Amino acid sequence: MHTITATDLARQTRQILDAVARNGETVIIERNNTPVARLVPPEFIMTAAQALADLPTTLTPNQAQAWTDDSRADFNDAVRDPWA
Template sequence: MRHAMDTITATELARQTRQILDAVARHGETVIVERNNMPVARIIPVEPVMTAAQALAGLPAALTRRQADAWLTDSRGGFDETVRDPWA
């Protein structure tokens, strides 16, 4: 698409929404949207996020059974598993 902090018209946004959003997501571009030569919006990329699978990908490929059991026990520690009525 274009360079960061590019300016487009609202008509361009309407016609090329997918391409503009792809550029924002893929390249981290920020886009200013104008209507009647006046800036009305800014489209900015979100902060990077990491999925649980991505976070766990860095762990060793294989844990021993003992390590896995210890990890599971530690990960559940401190959680109250009782069911509560959120409206009460």
């Protein structure tokens, strides 16, 4: 974790944000030698494509049908009013 001044942040915003994104490091921003904010990289979020990347690329017809049946097990085809 490193500390910068609010003035440095204003002058070098792009470089500082790039460094936070690239290094995953938290940066403390100070004004008059007092910490006033903290820049924190976001938590890692896995996309659906990343989550499914380790699955086999092809499924047998039985596996595909089982997958479809399982994914729809708790749903029906009726249109539902989300506000009701």
